[in-house]
Amino acid sequence: MEAELSQEQTRVDEVVTEIEHQLVTVEKTLAKAHAETSAVEQNYSENASINTFEIDDASETNAEVQQQRQLVARVVETETILKKQETTLNELHESPYFGRIDIKDAADENESLYIGMASLQDAEQDFLIYDWRAPVSAIYYNGTLGDVTYPTPNGRATAELLNKRQFTIQHGKITNMFDTDETVGDEMLQYALGQQSDEYMANIVATIQKEQNDIIRDTTSDLLVVQGVAGSGKTSAILQRIAFLLFHSREELSSDQIILFSPNRLFSHYISEVLPSLGERNMRQVTLAEFLKARLEGLNVQTLFNRYEAEQNAPANQKLRAEMESADFMQVIAKYTEQIADKALRFADIEYNGAVFFSAYHIKVVYSRQAKEAKIAERMLRTKNELINELKRKIIHEAQQPWVSAAINELDDEHYRDLLGLENVEKFESSDDEMEYVSEKFVRIRFKKIYDAIYNNHFFDVYSQYADFLTAYGEQTAEPAIWVEKRERFLAELEYHRIDLVDAIPLMYLRDLVTGSGQNRRMQHVFIDEMQDYSIAQMLYFKHAFPRARYTILGDSEQALFRSIESPAALLTRLKDAFQVKHANLITLNKSYRSTKQITEFGKAFLPDGDQIQAFTRDGDLPIVVESDAKQGLTYLRAKLNGLRANYGTVAILTKNAGQAEKLQQQLRREFGSTLLTATDRLVPNDIVILPIYLAKGLEFDCVIAYGVNRDNYPDADSLGIIYTIASRAMHELTLITAGVPSPLLATVAPDLYQPEVIVNN
Numbered sequence: 001m002e003a004e005l006s007q008e009q010t011r012v013d014e015v016v017t018e019i020e021h022q023l024v025t026v027e028k029t030l031a032k033a034h035a036e037t038s039a040v041e042q043n044y045s046e047n048a049s050i051n052t053f054e055i056d057d058a059s060e061t062n063a064e065v066q067q068q069r070q071l072v073a074r075v076v077e078t079e080t081i082l083k084k085q086e087t088t089l090n091e092l093h094e095s096p097y098f099g100r101i102d103i104k105d106a107a108d109e110n111e112s113l114y115i116g117m118a119s120l121q122d123a124e125q126d127f128l129i130y131d132w133r134a135p136v137s138a139i140y141y142n143g144t145l146g147d148v149t150y151p152t153p154n155g156r157a158t159a160e161l162l163n164k165r166q167f168t169i170q171h172g173k174i175t176n177m178f179d180t181d182e183t184v185g186d187e188m189l190q191y192a193l194g195q196q197s198d199e200y201m202a203n204i205v206a207t208i209q210k211e212q213n214d215i216i217r218d219t220t221s222d223l224l225v226v227q228g229v230a231g232s233g234k235t236s237a238i239l240q241r242i243a244f245l246l247f248h249s250r251e252e253l254s255s256d257q258i259i260l261f262s263p264n265r266l267f268s269h270y271i272s273e274v275l276p277s278l279g280e281r282n283m284r285q286v287t288l289a290e291f292l293k294a295r296l297e298g299l300n301v302q303t304l305f306n307r308y309e310a311e312q313n314a315p316a317n318q319k320l321r322a323e324m325e326s327a328d329f330m331q332v333i334a335k336y337t338e339q340i341a342d343k344a345l346r347f348a349d350i351e352y353n354g355a356v357f358f359s360a361y362h363i364k365v366v367y368s369r370q371a372k373e374a375k376i377a378e379r380m381l382r383t384k385n386e387l388i389n390e391l392k393r394k395i396i397h398e399a400q401q402p403w404v405s406a407a408i409n410e411l412d413d414e415h416y417r418d419l420l421g422l423e424n425v426e427k428f429e430s431s432d433d434e435m436e437y438v439s440e441k442f443v444r445i446r447f448k449k450i451y452d453a454i455y456n457n458h459f460f461d462v463y464s465q466y467a468d469f470l471t472a473y474g475e476q477t478a479e480p481a482i483w484v485e486k487r488e489r490f491l492a493e494l495e496y497h498r499i500d501l502v503d504a505i506p507l508m509y510l511r512d513l514v515t516g517s518g519q520n521r522r523m524q525h526v527f528i529d530e531m532q533d534y535s536i537a538q539m540l541y542f543k544h545a546f547p548r549a550r551y552t553i554l555g556d557s558e559q560a561l562f563r564s565i566e567s568p569a570a571l572l573t574r575l576k577d578a579f580q581v582k583h584a585n586l587i588t589l590n591k592s593y594r595s596t597k598q599i600t601e602f603g604k605a606f607l608p609d610g611d612q613i614q615a616f617t618r619d620g621d622l623p624i625v626v627e628s629d630a631k632q633g634l635t636y637l638r639a640k641l642n643g644l645r646a647n648y649g650t651v652a653i654l655t656k657n658a659g660q661a662e663k664l665q666q667q668l669r670r671e672f673g674s675t676l677l678t679a680t681d682r683l684v685p686n687d688i689v690i691l692p693i694y695l696a697k698g699l700e701f702d703c704v705i706a707y708g709v710n711r712d713n714y715p716d717a718d719s720l721g722i723i724y725t726i727a728s729r730a731m732h733e734l735t736l737i738t739a740g741v742p743s744p745l746l747a748t749v750a751p752d753l754y755q756p757e758v759i760v761n762n
């Protein structure tokens with residue numbers, strides 16, 4: 001192996017030299033391109049400002065300016081591409097590749113291919129490095145030695161995989177190298193997983209596992225559902241998947257056509273470096289709360305966290321909620337909108353300056369004039385167009401009123417010129433024509449709010465309509481009183497500009513179906529992380545909102561914080577039924593990578609079907625369970641924190657809710673400088689943090705202390721999901737402090753899976 005190592009290092013040196021060589025060329029070209037961009041930009045701004053005043057033929061000027069603008073765009077693009085090349089080369093310079101495969105191809109020729117973060121070709125166009133996303137690289141991740149197949153543009157090709165080698169290369173030096181027959185061997189993974197946690201999630205490109213690779217390279221499913229146990233690399237895999245999709249559909253897909261629903265802002269920040277580290281731009285990221293807020297402007301939409309917190313004291317009607325969050329309920333809404341009679345449709349006045357501009361009655365008349373056989377959304381669209389035309393006529397009429405000319409005469413030169421617009425200076429044949437133009441524009445600007453209100457369908461009174469719907473629906477149920485109460489609560493909240501989460505989705509769906517709005521047809525991929533936190537109704541709304549997109553939905557049915565856990569099979573069936581797509585694919589990940597073996601074994605012992613979870617063999621200490629009262633618990637915690645601090649970067653104290661986290665923070669802040677994290681935070685500092693478990697979703701910490709694992713917080717099986725989620729956030733160390741009578745759930749765990757510490761009263 002020594003000789004081989006030396007040979008491999010020689011090759012690394014050669015590749016590094018080639019990279020340096022290419023870097024010199026790119027840097028030179030980049031400097032030139034930069035100079036050109038500056039010159040073109042300057043030329044453009046001079047031309048654009050001078051010519052419009054000095055040249056008579058405005059259209060010729062416009063054409064010239066257009067041309068120049070295109071030129072600017074082109075040179076800027078060239079510069080951006082070169083910069084990207086420079087960044088890639090610099091990265092390859094540090095660590096050119098991480099894998100090598102030796103294959104015998106169909107023509108019986110032996111070839112050695114090296115796999116890295118990006119491709120590199122030499123002057124003869126030979127590949128010195130293959131991008132990890134190249135078709136042939138699939139062999140590296142998928143194949144064990146022997147016959148393998150891989151995709152090519154002309155179908156699947158076959159080859160014999162003779163050897164697979166893995167490298168760790170740092171600063172151009174091979175620090176670790178070994179051959180492996182496994183997909184991607186344990187040794188490198190051991191090393192990667194033994195690292196301490198960081199502010200940002202790392203990419204896993206060098207150690208992607210076979211089943212993760214299936215997720216990454218799936219290009220055919222309309223609905224890909226990934227059920228993976230805690231720490232199985234779901235999030236890692238889908239971020240790699242996004243990089244893969246962007247690479248393979250360069251022409252048709254851009255990162256802003258991909259949206260990821262993430263559980264909270266801390267998580268959004270945590271994963272924000274993965275794609276850039278793979279040389280790609282980030283996709284759009286949004287939390288459910290942000291998405292709803294944008295679509296229900298002016299209303300404070302209850303968040304999942306607010307609801308969870310509120311319900312700790314006042315449990316809600318779970319049956320009603322389950323009904324309203326079901327696929328059936330969405331169908332009921334759809335049926336209701338199809339059948340609303342003209343007279344039952346609710347319109348709202350459009351007001352201007354406190355007076356009615358278009359009355360609800362007038363709008364209703366306009367609506368009822370539209371052809372009855374057309375669909376409701378089509379009739380609404382025609383109504384909208386009629387109202388806009390009417391507004392235009394009113395603008396022309398209003399522009400002739402004396403107050404308008406008086407107001408225009410009051411304008412100073414600058415404002416007048418702004419109103420007229422540079423392109424219209426000296427365009428009109430008579431000053432009357434110019435005045436007419438300016439007056440109309442003046443009124444149009446004044447009436448913009450009215451236009452916006454029509455354009456945004458504010459003439460449809462969705463709130464009253466939804467209240468009517470609740471009444472109509474409730475009357476058909478066996479318990480109408482519940483629905484009367486629901487309606488009253490909805491209206492009462494509305495008074496305060498608030499809306500419950502459970503109402504938000506049906507209301508938006510109703511609005512969109514009636515007005516034919518709310519659909520984004522450009523979005524090509526929707527990713528939903530932590531699927532178990534979303535209701536089917538919410539997912540169906542996403543499907544409506546992004547009708548052309550493909551869906552990748554991932555999560556863990558057993559990390560349910562906001563409801564009881566559900567078996568993975570049941571969750572998958574529900575999803576498949578609701579989405580009804582042609583190509584659905586389900587991938588299950590059972591191996592957990594995040595935590596030490598001891599932590600994974602402990603966490604899974606809480607779950608009814610925890611047996612299917614496989615721990616990765618990385619050793620650590622047994623989790624500690626401390627049985628204590630509240631006072632002793634705190635003393636223990638203090639001592640523990642002092643001990644841990646020296647050893648680990650991140651220590652997270654996880655509580656059941658925000659109130660308990662706040663209380664602990666008050667008790668610890670002064671002594672430990674701990675940080676309390678809330679729903680609006682984005683950053684997890686590298687120190688002691690205190691947060692409720694729902695904000696720790698998707699995150700991981702070197703060391704986790706679950707505080708308050710007692711009977712009050714976790715009384716029964718409904719809170720299994722929470723305990724399991726807490727335990728599975730820990731990478732290297734886990735401690736549970738009861739600070740009260742131990743939760744009965746602890747009794748389900750075999751005593752040899754943890755180290756008990758009973759603090760006796762003295």
Ligand SMILES: Nc1ncnc2c1ncn2[C@@H]1O[C@H](COP(=O)(O)OP(=O)(O)OP(=O)(O)O)[C@@H](O)[C@H]1O
Nearest residue numbers: 204207208209230231232233234235236593594698
């Ligand atoms: N193939 C891999 N190579 C290296 N590290 C990996 C691999 N797969 C997963 N990991 C690591 O395991 C940890 C868990 O991964 P990730 O957060 O993606 O899992 P998850 O399934 O989304 O977890 P959860 O549902 O518990 O939030 C991360 O630290 C990740 O880097």
